[in-house]
Amino acid sequence: MKGSRxxxxxxxxxxxxxxxxxxxxxxxxTVRLRSWAAIYGIVPSGTPFLRLQGxxxxxxxxxxxxxxxxxxxxxxxxxxxGGEVAVLSGVAFGDIRRVAEExxxxxxxxxQSLTIEFQRGTEGFGVGDxxxxxxxxxxxxxxxxxx
Numbered sequence: 001m002k003g004s005r006x007x008x009x010x011x012x013x014x015x016x017x018x019x020x021x022x023x024x025x026x027x028x029x030t031v032r033l034r035s036w037a038a039i040y041g042i043v044p045s046g047t048p049f050l051r052l053q054g055x056x057x058x059x060x061x062x063x064x065x066x067x068x069x070x071x072x073x074x075x076x077x078x079x080x081x082g083g084e085v086a087v088l089s090g091v092a093f094g095d096i097r098r099v100a101e102e103x104x105x106x107x108x109x110x111x112q113s114l115t116i117e118f119q120r121g122t123e124g125f126g127v128g129d130x131x132x133x134x135x136x137x138x139x140x141x142x143x144x145x146x147x
Contacts, residue, residue, distance in 0.1 A: 001103050004088040011082030013066040016058040029059040050118040084134040091130040
């Protein structure tokens with residue numbers, strides 16, 4: 001897709017909260033997640049991002065160290081997956097799923113197994129960077145077929 005690039009990402013710990021797929025809910029859960037981290041002394045190591053898988057929407061916050069949150073707080077341990085990601089900048093929140101489907105098609109990633117991540121922009125989640133982790137089979141198509 002025009003303007004997309006491949007980037008390498010380092011794996012690391014994160015914490016996450018479930019959200020509705022709406023800009024208001026995502027921004028609200030981001031505030032809650034950051035507040036939780038501040039209260040429990042968890043140091044963020046990056047910018048919050050969304051992870052969408054099927055109907056599930058999570059707000060994730062990369063952290064300096066692994067956290068063990070109490071599930072009653074609504075916060076869960078998560079991780080940032082390492083490896084290659086396809087990145088497309090300047091995607092509007094409302095276009096995330098449509099653009100992700102198009103990009104996944106170009107990368108030959110099946111939509112049923114598609115994980116979509118969305119890195120917030122400087123002004124919040126209204127416009128940001130769409131990221132799709134590239135599975136090993138899509139990186140090396142011949143390896144997946146045994147050829």
